[in-house]
Amino acid sequence: MSAPSKIEGFVNAVRGRLNRFRLADSFFHALLAGAGVLLLISLVFVLRGYAVPRGWYLALPVAILLGTGITWMIRRRNAEQAARFADGFFGLKDAISSYWHFRNQRREGAVYALQGEATAARVDQLDPESVTYHWPRRLLVTTTALVALCTVLAFKKASPQVVEKMRVAEETAAKTEEINEHLEEVIDELEKATEDDEELSELDPDQLREWVAELKNTENREDAMRQYAELERKLQEAARRLDQRKNEQILAKAAEELQKAEEQEPRALGKKLAEKKYREAGEDLENLSPEEMKPEKLSEQRKELAKLKSAAQRMAAAAKAANRSGSSSSSAAPSESGSSSESQGSKSSSGGGGESGGQGGAGSSGEGMEDQLAQLDSAVKGLDNALKNAEREMSQTGQCSAKTGGQCESQRQAVLTQLRKLNQSLCKVGSSSKCQSRLLSMCQKLGQCQGYLCQSQFSSLGQCMGSKPGGKKAGNGSVESRRDPLADTPSSGQLTQLQGTKGQGPSVSTVEAADDGDGVATRRGSAKQREFQHQLESFVQREDVPADVKEGVKEYFKQIHQSESAEQ
Amino acid sequence: MPATEAPASATPAEFKERAEAFRETFEKVRGEIAKFIVGQEKIVEDVLIAIICGGHVLLEGVPGLGKTALVNTISRALHLHFRRVQFTPDLLPADITGTQILLERDGKKVFDFQQGPVFTNILLADEINRATPKTQSALLETMQEKCVTVAGQTHSLELPFFVLATQNPIEQDGTYPLPEAQLDRFFFKLFVEVPTHDEFAEILNRTGGSHVPEIAAVAGADDILSMGELRKEVLIDDEVQQYLVRVVLATHPENEHAPDAVKKYVRHGSSPRGAQAILAASRVCALLDGRFHVAREDIDRMAVPALRHRIILSFEGEAEGKRPDEVLREVVAAVR
Structure with missing residues (x-):
């Protein structure tokens, strides 16, 4: 065997042994690292009360094998390193590594050959098997200890609290999924139930679907509640934009006044308004439209107009009265119920002046219902005067002049225009009102969904939906305790009564005394309600509570109030 | 091509033979020196290595440790000419390198170069730090160049040329320590240690009696030069x-x-x-x-x-x- 092959064979033999040792080293180190990591992971789970997932134990051998392979590939020795090791191990004084380098550099000559021969002669006497493996005892002991600890931790079970937490998380995930599907169904039902295009456009089911689509199926109950509360806030905001309460109040007043009329048509109109059949009422109003002036039938036309005039007068007077009572209630409200009534007051007053949201848009032309009724009244009076002049002219001259005829026609057109506008406004009020009630009913369902999410007593969403809606008793009490808006109370025109509500009357003082605790025994229910209201007010007035939380509490009570009024 | 490249004509067997001859000669010289010098094997080996490499050695040690004896023995074993110069403050450069003297030859007066003690194979510069820097630098220049230039004439020294300078680590008063640049010209600096107890006894045995060991010349100048050439391979x-x-x-x-x-x-x-x-x-x-x-x-x-x-x-x-x-x-x- 030639000197180069002898040396090469020796180096390869040493290299093979070294790489086997490196493989063993890599395995033991990977095992130590894997056991250490697994122990850390196990501790993280166990200290938090969880059982260690079995997947980690299954992943460990794979990770160890991978780690061993990668480490070995990186750390395994090449021939040059093996030659250097052999030089050191066998005391060859750089003979093999020098030879290796000379050979790689293709250096040739007598001295190089002599050096190779001398090295081969020395290598020939050496046995690569004498390179032995030193077992890493400390490493093995440490690894064994870590593996034993991991094994012990593997049998540790999850704590009852964690089991409960996981159960709740699973339940929440299932419930949120169910609720989200249910909300989509609710939107479909609302869309199907809405036939009118105008109502559909105001309801905007696509927007509602978009909001519902943003909801996520989550395991975190707080997150779930937050997202449903956000959706609820959006729905309430949408419902608030459609709020037509002011106009409804005016129309309710108008209905009352109309029902007092002697003629049948205004009474029928009043009845329909009272029943909130605004669309039909609008049609009835249009039926009262004056016909084109016919000189020979002027008296009959005036009689017919008298019905419209009576209706218009009554409605205009009712609107004025409603406006007066509304403004007086808004001025009185802050002094009575403090900050809780501020929102209410602002709502009721919003139709009059600083209007916000949907009330400003009640009239299609941007005018308020009161203005429209006043203009109708004025237009009808104008037509009546024009007809009256024409009748006088007919009785004096036997004919009607073109000028008078023109005046009558122009006045008639004005009346027709006002009637059309009023009809549109009534339709608008009707559709907005329906949409608002639909949105509020959806809010109510969403509230039930939240109740379903929070309470584990319901086995299914359907069961929860069948239960009584609304919050807890405290919420009901607070709504019941709230004084009805003054706009709803009939305006008697007696200022003394109005002043009485500001706290001068004896009954009010009794109630105030009950607040301090004196009258609790006799008025337990009312006192309890007042206490809830006080709690709410004091909560809202607290400086340390963030504004959004305050707003949430307000919205909560507002919603209860609205849902109850929708029920009624 | 590397500096150590062997001539193409040489064969591995020739090299091996020369290497074995190298070791043999070295061992013979060492053995011969060991007949007279007790211990100090490492010093002897290092001095011989320096001689083979053509370098000079600065030997530091207290007086009486056998520095002169060592050089004397080496010169005899290598069959080389040996001279010793005791460096003193009044020593002049010409006292080392040599000088021109006026001679009358064939009726004419001519300048003739009188060689100084530097013209030898082995020079012992004893207590080199006692001479003035001027004298020191004259020797050190000669050590580096291996030739002497006097009056514009360059006189080459006989090879091998080896200077063994000694320094006494004690009694530093009135000495001129060698500057770093001149120290750099020494191949090795060796410390001569005090002999051990047994070595002391052996020294006394060898030098106290009438029988003084005979040092045979086991190598010559050519051997040294040839060994110097081989080591380059x-x-x-x-x-x-x-x-x-x-x-x-x-x-x-x-x-x-x-x-x-x-x-x-x-x-x-x-x-x-x-x-x-x-x-x-x-x-x-x-x-x-x-x-x-x-x-x-x-x-x-x-x-x-x-x-x-x-x-x-x-x-x-x-x-x-x-x-x-x-x-x-x-x-x-x-x-x-």
């Missing part, structure tokens, strides 16, 4: 050479691989001449060990005698009494 791997460079560079405190001891105690590191000395000596070492390549062990072994006079300690090193040998051992350990 010894191979050095690039990696080992890199190691040598790292060792020498690590003696510089500004070098990033310098150990803390160098950074703290050394003011200046070795010159490239130090690396050349280590390489040459390592090659001889390899041949003596029966190898045809230089190993790191050779470099480690030769680094201390070749570099100990080439590094200059800082004030802190001097103040703490650090010895260059300690620092160099740390350097080798750090680079290893």
Whole structure:
């Protein structure tokens, strides 16, 4: 065997042994690292009360094998390193590594050959098997200890609290999924139930679907509640934009006044308004439209107009009265119920002046219902005067002049225009009102969904939906305790009564005394309600509570109030 | 092509034969010297290595340790001409190199060059630090150039030319310490240690009686020159050479691989001449060990005698009494 092959064979033999040792080293180190990591992971789970997932134990051998392979590939020795090791191990004084380098550099000559021969002669006497493996005892002991600890931790079970937490998380995930599907169904039902295009456009089911689509199926109950509360806030905001309460109040007043009329048509109109059949009422109003002036039938036309005039007068007077009572209630409200009534007051007053949201848009032309009724009244009076002049002219001259005829026609057109506008406004009020009630009913369902999410007593969403809606008793009490808006109370025109509500009357003082605790025994229910209201007010007035939380509490009570009024 | 490339004409067998002859001659000379010099095997080996490499040695030791005897014995064993000069403050350069004298020859007066003691094979410059710097530099120039120039005429010295200068570490009053540039011209600086108890007894036995060992000439000038040529053929791997460079560079405190001891105690590191000395000596070492390549062990072994006079300690090193040998051992350990 030639000197180069002898040396090469020796180096390869040493290299093979070294790489086997490196493989063993890599395995033991990977095992130590894997056991250490697994122990850390196990501790993280166990200290938090969880059982260690079995997947980690299954992943460990794979990770160890991978780690061993990668480490070995990186750390395994090449021939040059093996030659250097052999030089050191066998005391060859750089003979093999020098030879290796000379050979790689293709250096040739007598001295190089002599050096190779001398090295081969020395290598020939050496046995690569004498390179032995030193077992890493400390490493093995440490690894064994870590593996034993991991094994012990593997049998540790999850704590009852964690089991409960996981159960709740699973339940929440299932419930949120169910609720989200249910909300989509609710939107479909609302869309199907809405036939009118105008109502559909105001309801905007696509927007509602978009909001519902943003909801996520989550395991975190707080997150779930937050997202449903956000959706609820959006729905309430949408419902608030459609709020037509002011106009409804005016129309309710108008209905009352109309029902007092002697003629049948205004009474029928009043009845329909009272029943909130605004669309039909609008049609009835249009039926009262004056016909084109016919000189020979002027008296009959005036009689017919008298019905419209009576209706218009009554409605205009009712609107004025409603406006007066509304403004007086808004001025009185802050002094009575403090900050809780501020929102209410602002709502009721919003139709009059600083209007916000949907009330400003009640009239299609941007005018308020009161203005429209006043203009109708004025237009009808104008037509009546024009007809009256024409009748006088007919009785004096036997004919009607073109000028008078023109005046009558122009006045008639004005009346027709006002009637059309009023009809549109009534339709608008009707559709907005329906949409608002639909949105509020959806809010109510969403509230039930939240109740379903929070309470584990319901086995299914359907069961929860069948239960009584609304919050807890405290919420009901607070709504019941709230004084009805003054706009709803009939305006008697007696200022003394109005002043009485500001706290001068004896009954009010009794109630105030009950607040301090004196009258609790006799008025337990009312006192309890007042206490809830006080709690709410004091909560809202607290400086340390963030504004959004305050707003949430307000919205909560507002919603209860609205849902109850929708029920009624 | 590497510097160690062998001539194409030589065969491995010839090289092997020459290498064996090298070892044989070396052992013979060493054996012959050992007949008279007791102990000091390492000193003897290092001196012989320096002679083979064509270098000069600065020997430091207290008087009476056999420095003169060593040189005398070496010259006899190698059959070389030997002279001794005792350096004193009044010694002039001409007293060493020689001078021109006016002679009358064939009726004409001519200048003739009278050779000084430097014209020899082995020169013992005893207590070199007692001569003035001018005289010292005259000798050191001769050591480097191996020739003497007087009155515009250059006179070559006979080869091999080897100077063994001695210094006394005590009695420093009235001395002129060799400057660093001149120290650098010495191949090795060796310390002669006080003999051990047994060695003392043996010295007395050998020198106290009437029988004085006969030193035979076992080699000649040609052998020395031929051995010097052969050592140039010894191979050095690039990696080992890199190691040598790292060792020498690590003696510089500004070098990033310098150990803390160098950074703290050394003011200046070795010159490239130090690396050349280590390489040459390592090659001889390899041949003596029966190898045809230089190993790191050779470099480690030769680094201390070749570099100990080439590094200059800082004030802190001097103040703490650090010895260059300690620092160099740390350097080798750090680079290893």
